[in-house]
Amino acid sequence: DGGITQSPKYLFRKEGQNVTLSCEQNLNHDAMYWYRQDPGQGLRLIYYSQIVNDFQKGDIAEGYSVSREKKESFPLTVTSAQKNPTAFYLCASGRGWYEQFFGPGTRLTVL
């Protein structure tokens, strides 16, 4: 089946640790995106990549890093520099103007 997978579904992190969230797609999409969702709020764009080996900062990139070494994969690292990382993280992929497909999300909690 084609789709986007994110892992893990739940992630707990101690303060000061870096953690990496996985996002994989087998839809053959060129573009991939990371969003952050806080309770009662919409989605805010962290990073996006429109092609392999290239990525751009979104609206709230500080404290995050990404890589895009393969078309299928776009991992997000939440670094210790991110002051308030507890949130729901959504990955998406897309092709053209008209649709982004979303993964099921990873809920990150900082202990």
Added chain:
Amino acid sequence: GEDVEQSLFLSVREGDSSVINCTYTDSSSTYLYWYKQEPGAGLQLLTYIFSNMDMKQDQRLTVLLNKKDKHLSLRIADTQTGDSAIYFCAESVNNAGNMLTFGGGTRLMVKP
């Protein structure tokens, strides 16, 4: 700049119609979208409309676009309890690649 706004909450009775509204500010929007998010899940694309269209209907869903007023609405006919979710509108802008700007979401509660 881009800004997409929605009301926070809507409550309807099962079988009634629901109308969720959205306003946007960027007049160069290319496509406008409605996504549905169930608790603890990702977003599911429900429908989208190209900016040169006024209306799009897809089974129980009707999207109306008033480009002059920059107003988008989603009507769900015969609303069911399974329609309870958060609904996001989003816009893509021609000069911004494939990026979307999302509204804050409207929580729809359907009472039996």
